[in-house]
Amino acid sequence: MSSSALRVHEIGKQYKLGSRETTRRNFGEALLHGLGAPLRRLRYLGEKSNGDDLFWALRGVSFDVEQGDVVGVIGRNGAGKSTLLKILSRVVHPTEGRAEIRGRVGSLLEVGTGFHPELSGRENIYLNGTILGMKRDEIRRKFDEIVAFSEIEKFLDTPVKRYSSGMYVRLAFAVAAHLEPEVLIVDEVLAVGDAAFQRKCLGKMGDVAGAGRTVLFVSHNMQAVSHLCNKAVLLDKGRIRESGPAREIIENYIRGSVSNDADSEIVHARTTPDAAVMIDAVTTSCNGALTREFDLAQPIRLKISYTVRRPREGIYLVFTVRTLLGLPVFTPSNADMDDEDEPFEHQGALDPAPHSGTAEIEIPPYVLNAGTFEINVASYAPGHGTVDLVTNTIITVHDSGSYASRPFNRSRDGLVLCRLPWRLTQDVLQTQGA
Numbered sequence: 001m002s003s004s005a006l007r008v009h010e011i012g013k014q015y016k017l018g019s020r021e022t023t024r025r026n027f028g029e030a031l032l033h034g035l036g037a038p039l040r041r042l043r044y045l046g047e048k049s050n051g052d053d054l055f056w057a058l059r060g061v062s063f064d065v066e067q068g069d070v071v072g073v074i075g076r077n078g079a080g081k082s083t084l085l086k087i088l089s090r091v092v093h094p095t096e097g098r099a100e101i102r103g104r105v106g107s108l109l110e111v112g113t114g115f116h117p118e119l120s121g122r123e124n125i126y127l128n129g130t131i132l133g134m135k136r137d138e139i140r141r142k143f144d145e146i147v148a149f150s151e152i153e154k155f156l157d158t159p160v161k162r163y164s165s166g167m168y169v170r171l172a173f174a175v176a177a178h179l180e181p182e183v184l185i186v187d188e189v190l191a192v193g194d195a196a197f198q199r200k201c202l203g204k205m206g207d208v209a210g211a212g213r214t215v216l217f218v219s220h221n222m223q224a225v226s227h228l229c230n231k232a233v234l235l236d237k238g239r240i241r242e243s244g245p246a247r248e249i250i251e252n253y254i255r256g257s258v259s260n261d262a263d264s265e266i267v268h269a270r271t272t273p274d275a276a277v278m279i280d281a282v283t284t285s286c287n288g289a290l291t292r293e294f295d296l297a298q299p300i301r302l303k304i305s306y307t308v309r310r311p312r313e314g315i316y317l318v319f320t321v322r323t324l325l326g327l328p329v330f331t332p333s334n335a336d337m338d339d340e341d342e343p344f345e346h347q348g349a350l351d352p353a354p355h356s357g358t359a360e361i362e363i364p365p366y367v368l369n370a371g372t373f374e375i376n377v378a379s380y381a382p383g384h385g386t387v388d389l390v391t392n393t394i395i396t397v398h399d400s401g402s403y404a405s406r407p408f409n410r411s412r413d414g415l416v417l418c419r420l421p422w423r424l425t426q427d428v429l430q431t432q433g434a
Contacts, residue, residue, distance in 0.1 A: 005214040006065040011097035072229035079235040103182025117161035150174035254324040277379040281305040300363040
């Protein structure tokens with residue numbers, strides 16, 4: 001395996017629809033379940049299946065994870081993400097294929113995984129640590145650090161069955177992350193915690209990765225995955241669609257989700273079914289040709305077609321350029337126009353009388369940096385909020401060599417290029433005896 005911390009080879013997991021795998025919580029339940037196994041197997045063999053009741057949650061999944069990588073596992077609900085993590089955590093067995101893991105694994109898959117509800121938080125720290133393969137002395141050394149991170153010291157001797165879901169997550173993550181696993185596996189459970197604790201957990205996972213350990217992270221929060229992970233695996237219907245650098249895979253995933261969900265190039269999300277001002281169409285073009293692909297050196301022309309259906313004073317148009325992760329870049333509006341013949345509150349406003357019209361605006365060259373962006377357009381009335389909204393206009397800006405001939409010929413960081421004017425002055429040095 002050389003430097004690989006994890007190697008997955010042709011993993012597949014098949015389920016029989018209508019059946020479920022049960023989890024035994026005590027010795028008596030496990031014993032009864034074992035005694036009944038022969039009868040269940042005979043009954044299962046006697047049942048005929050035409051294959052329609054069999055479902056592959058995963059099929060043919062293969063990838064390698066190098067030591068120290070932080071890998072995000074992303075995809076839609078039902079893509080097989082949680083099933084994959086359960087297999088890697090040895091919670092369920094694969095139907096086919098194998099997974100090789102180097103080192104100790106710490107898993108946080110479900111709220112309270114590995115906890116006994118009747119035991120206190122203190123007792124469950126030792127229980128869960130033992131399940132993870134830690135010795136008692138090792139748990140004792142980390143105990144205070146775990147409690148401090150979880151912020152449940154006041155309830156440490158309370159049975160965990162009385163904990164809220166957020167308290168469960170705090171304690172479970174604290175144990176899994178602080179007992180120094182070589183591979184840390186975290187499912188979407190962090191969504192249960194509050195925002196401050198989520199940031200704290202992300203920071204801890206970054207610390208774990210910075211120490212040379214490996215993290216697998218499943219989340220629907222693409223901002224968190226982009227921030228934390230250097231690589232990503234995109235699952236779709238139980239198979240790997242693609243894998244590679246995290247930002248690239250995330251953008252492809254979001255772009256594909258938008259195009260798959262959209263019935264057309266324009267998707268309406270109306271705040272009212274009978275808007276006073278309707279946005280009819282949004283198009284982007286360059287040099288007179290409709291396109292959604294632009295070069296850094298090209299202007300981006302945006303055309304908005306609208307209809308004012310009922311008179312209303314003070315209607316404006318506004319659009320927001322965002323990254324695919326939802327980060328706003330800028331938000332221009334025709335309310336920014338200066339018109340000396342109009343009162344201030346009506347400057348730039350649309351004609352209130354019923355009519356159809358268009359508005360055009362141009363984003364100059366060298367403003368947006370290379371990347372993929374979403375443009376949302378809205379009609380807006382002060383005091384009434386958004387009247388109509390059009391979302392999911394996706395554009396891509398490429399760097400096809402605009403900076404190749406420049407001395408600083410590298411991609412620039414940031415969402416905008418912001419080419420600012422420079423003024424350079426220099427003084428002539430006087431040499432002695434001149």
